[in-house]
Amino acid sequence: MSDYSFFGAVEKSFDKAAQFTTWDPGILEQIKQCNAVYRMHFPVKIGDKIEVIKAYRVQHSHHKLPCKGGIRFALSVNLDEVMALAALMTYKCAIVNVPFAGAKGGITIDPKKYTPYELEKITRRYTSELIKKNFIGPGIDVPAPDYGTGEREMAWIVDTYASMRPGEIDALGCVTGKPVTQGGVRGRREATGLGVFYGLREVLSMKDVMDKLGLPVGVEGKRVVVQGLGNVGYHTAKFFQEHGAKVVGLSEYEGAIYNMDGLDIEKVVEHRKTKGSILNFPGSTNFAKNTDALEMECDILIPAALENVVNGQNAPNVKAKIIGEAANGPLTPEADEIFAKRGILVVPDMYLNAGGVTVSYFEWLKNLSHVRYGRMEKRFTENLNTHILGQIESLTGKKVNGKDKELILHGPEEVDLVRSGLEETMITATREIMDVWKKNPQIPDMRTAAYVVAINKVGTSYAELGIFP
Numbered sequence: 019m020s021d022y023s024f025f026g027a028v029e030k031s032f033d034k035a036a037q038f039t040t041w042d043p044g045i046l047e048q049i050k051q052c053n054a055v056y057r058m059h060f061p062v063k064i065g066d067k068i069e070v071i072k073a074y075r076v077q078h079s080h081h082k083l084p085c086k087g088g089i090r091f092a093l094s095v096n097l098d099e100v101m102a103l104a105a106l107m108t109y110k111c112a113i114v115n116v117p118f119a120g121a122k123g124g125i126t127i128d129p130k131k132y133t134p135y136e137l138e139k140i141t142r143r144y145t146s147e148l149i150k151k152n153f154i155g156p157g158i159d160v161p162a163p164d165y166g167t168g169e170r171e172m173a174w175i176v177d178t179y180a181s182m183r184p185g186e187i188d189a190l191g192c193v194t195g196k197p198v199t200q201g202g203v204r205g206r207r208e209a210t211g212l213g214v215f216y217g218l219r220e221v222l223s224m225k226d227v228m229d230k231l232g233l234p235v236g237v238e239g240k241r242v243v244v245q246g247l248g249n250v251g252y253h254t255a256k257f258f259q260e261h262g263a264k265v266v267g268l269s270e271y272e273g274a275i276y277n278m279d280g281l282d283i284e285k286v287v288e289h290r291k292t293k294g295s296i297l298n299f300p301g302s303t304n305f306a307k308n309t310d311a312l313e314m315e316c317d318i319l320i321p322a323a324l325e326n327v328v329n330g331q332n333a334p335n336v337k338a339k340i341i342g343e344a345a346n347g348p349l350t351p352e353a354d355e356i357f358a359k360r361g362i363l364v365v366p367d368m369y370l371n372a373g374g375v376t377v378s379y380f381e382w383l384k385n386l387s388h389v390r391y392g393r394m395e396k397r398f399t400e401n402l403n404t405h406i407l408g409q410i411e412s413l414t415g416k417k418v419n420g421k422d423k424e425l426i427l428h429g430p431e432e433v434d435l436v437r438s439g440l441e442e443t444m445i446t447a448t449r450e451i452m453d454v455w456k457k458n459p460q461i462p463d464m465r466t467a468a469y470v471v472a473i474n475k476v477g478t479s480y481a482e483l484g485i486f487p
């Protein structure tokens with residue numbers, strides 16, 4: 019499918035961008051390599067058998083600490099994939115100014131083949147392996163959810179960590195993406211999808227960019243196709259629908275569906291729950307292969323499942339004018355070249371799906387500072403805020419009601435704070451990358467511009483810190 023492995027593709031993109039920077043070749047090589055690779059095998063009792071589980075944790079960089087990156091549960095997990103995903107995390111964090119270095123983990127299992135009890139045993143044993151080798155901790159390396167994992171697994175991880183490190187006051191900050199009741203933050207669940215939406219909305223608002231693509235400005239009325247209805251795909255599709263776009267195509271494992279008038283995401287999810295498949299959704303046309311979605315008639319294609327799905331073979335058939343990489347590494351380098359030639363805009367994974375890590379940063383800060391975000395305790399603020407409300411009303415001569423009154427009296431909700439921080443982050447990152455691209459017309463695509471931004475930020479860290487010893 020591609021001449022490059024996943025890590026090879028990341029290295030190729032890095033090299034392509036490095037020529038637009040002025041860093042010493044030694045620094046560039048150091049930024050590119052993975053600093054620490056932990057490949058492990060451990061036994062777990064499944065029924066009356068002992069199963070040997072293969073797993074990984076890769077810390078791509080230590081230019082900032084802790085390292086940060088999700089944990090993937092899938093049969094396809096391998097060292098090359100985990101290295102590539104760890105490297106992308108370094109660049110992602112740099113672009114959105116989240117002070118972490120990149121890491122990633124994975125367990126080579128099909129989670130659907132295990133009971134929740136067995137998955138818990140595997141997750142806890144994996145966590146204990148990370149603890150033994152100092153590959154996890156609030157100031158060392160902080161995992162998060164990724165493909166095949168979610169809040170449940172993160173709760174098992176934090177519980178295992180806290181049990182094995184009794185008395186560690188910051189234990190909650192050893193992992194993010196936890197349930198809200200276990201130190202998680204409101205807004206983390208939908209953060210990656212919302213970040214994808216904010217990033218693409220910003221691109222869609224740029225008149226010069228849209229003129230080049232021959233598309234009208236704005237989200238309203240855009241036809242969107244999403245591959246993968248998991249955490250990232252579902253929320254991305256929902257936010258597009260809520261803001262006036264038409265989600266015309268969706269795909270899951272079992273196939274794809276299309277309706278040029280738009281599909282109702284919630285109803286499709288409900289249909290899949292009851293019928294076991296997205297196929298045969300009323301009013302839509304079925305496609306037997308899930309990859310058919312990639313070639314559907316639309317304005318924006320959003321791959322939100324796994325890597326290497328758009329490649330040299332199917333890229334010539336893609337009809338979208340914009341590809342929003344919600345998944346990590348969905349395009350091969352061959353596809354990238356085809357899209358650059360065809361004038362199709364690829365909005366790259368390495369910042370577009372940074373919503374998860376951005377909100378994870380808020381969660382980590384909340385855990386370390388041992389506070390709650392948002393609404394202040396009524397008893398602390400009521401008198402002062404009631405006074406402020408009175409002042410505003412007498413100055414403006416108008417009564418303040420509804421949401422505004424709530425905001426003045428009690429401050430914003432945690433989820434509103436988180437979302438506004440995320441929105442600002444994604445808008446700033448999009449503009450920064452576009453500015454670099456516009457200032458240097460020799461940069462061939464937005465991905466390369468994003469890498470230039472990332473390399474310059476990580477390079478600056480090395481230059482300022484010096485090389486030890």
Ligand SMILES: NC(=O)c1ccc[n+]([C@@H]2O[C@H](COP(=O)([O-])OP(=O)(O)OC[C@H]3O[C@@H](n4cnc5c(N)ncnc54)[C@H](O)[C@@H]3O)[C@@H](O)[C@H]2O)c1
Pocket residue numbers: 163164165166167210245246247248249250251269270271308309322323324325344345346347371372374375
């Ligand atoms: N979860 C996060 O916060 C996060 C953050 C950044 C990036 N990502 C990336 O987003 C991607 C998806 O992650 P997720 O967390 O949504 O995973 P998930 O497990 O919640 O969902 C993935 C979905 O894709 C479906 N799928 C798998 N192969 C498919 C195919 N060939 N065609 C159509 N559907 C397919 C699966 O059935 C599943 O429903 C991954 O590349 C991940 O690395 C996730």
